[in-house]
Amino acid sequence: xxxxxxxxxxxxxxxxxxxxxxxxxxxxxxxxxxxxxxxxxxxxxxxxxxxxxxxxxxxxxxxxxxxxxxxxxxxxxxxxxxxxxxxxxxxxxxxxxxxxxxxxxxxxxxxxxxxxxxxxxxxxxxxxxxxxxxxxxxxxxxxxxxxxxxxxxxxxxxxxxxxxxxxxxxxxxxxxxxxxxxxxxxxxxxxxxxxxxxxxxxxxxxxxxxxxxxxxxxxxxxxxxxxxxxxxxxx
Numbered sequence: 001x002x003x004x005x006x007x008x009x010x011x012x013x014x015x016x017x018x019x020x021x022x023x024x025x026x027x028x029x030x031x032x033x034x035x036x037x038x039x040x041x042x043x044x045x046x047x048x049x050x051x052x053x054x055x056x057x058x059x060x061x062x063x064x065x066x067x068x069x070x071x072x073x074x075x076x077x078x079x080x081x082x083x084x085x086x087x088x089x090x091x092x093x094x095x096x097x098x099x100x101x102x103x104x105x106x107x108x109x110x111x112x113x114x115x116x117x118x119x120x121x122x123x124x125x126x127x128x129x130x131x132x133x134x135x136x137x138x139x140x141x142x143x144x145x146x147x148x149x150x151x152x153x154x155x156x157x158x159x160x161x162x163x164x165x166x167x168x169x170x171x172x173x174x175x176x177x178x179x180x181x182x183x184x185x186x187x188x189x190x191x192x193x194x195x196x197x198x199x200x201x202x203x204x205x206x207x208x209x210x211x212x213x214x215x216x217x218x219x220x221x222x223x224x225x226x227x228x229x230x231x232x233x234x235x
Contacts, residue, residue: 012052013224016045019062020223025210027069029123029202031077032112040076042223044069046230067138070124074139077116093211104208107201110160117141118153125150126199127206154198163197 023044027037048055048065055061096104111119120139124130125146130138132146139146157163213219 011056012049015048015052015056015061016224016227017220019065020045020220021210021213023062023066023069024213024223025206026066026123026127027073028209029111029127029206030070030120031073032108032119036073036076038223040069040073042226042230043072045227046234049227049231066128070120070138074120077120093208093215095211096208100208104205107157107161107205108209110157114153114156115149117145118149118156121146121149122153122157123202126154126196126202158198161198161201 020041024037024041027041028034031037031040044065047068048061055064058064093101111123114122117139121135121141124135124138125132132143132150135141135146136143141149
């Protein structure tokens, strides 16, 4: 990145530092494997850097980067079999207590039992707030197929978690102490999230994942070094 103008580098570096952990957390929610998630996230930021002069002017360049991450991840993830789970090696966030961590890990375990199409459509629909048609276009599926997969995934998870459809209660967030800092940024973008218990559970789990990523002080530096190496190799 040394050959690029200093201002451009600084602008992208700030963007990378501010959005890497949330993008990686979503990638892990989508696939359940940190190595695959890191590869897809790195590729997305490489592409973002290459077209940074264009996407920097977007209202949400992070959304563009996440779309690329999803596309890269889907190419590998669609070949995975249902129930093919790999252990997540993540530190426990200091803000989360034992019960909160246990619940987050249980949700991740249950997500891993879903068929690939059900898991990825569920996460994109419930956490990203994407329309069925947007998901269908991204994954090259029919809109009806997306709707059916989301419905099946929701039913499976609700039953496994002992939820009734559209049930609302007063449960606290998994990482309650961090809600004012960044958890709200996920939830504020979700229409009706406060009235959907399953969506709130998924949001809490993704928030726990982001906190877990950020609990590793060297994670961002490793990611930045890997990105710089990839850009240098690509010339």
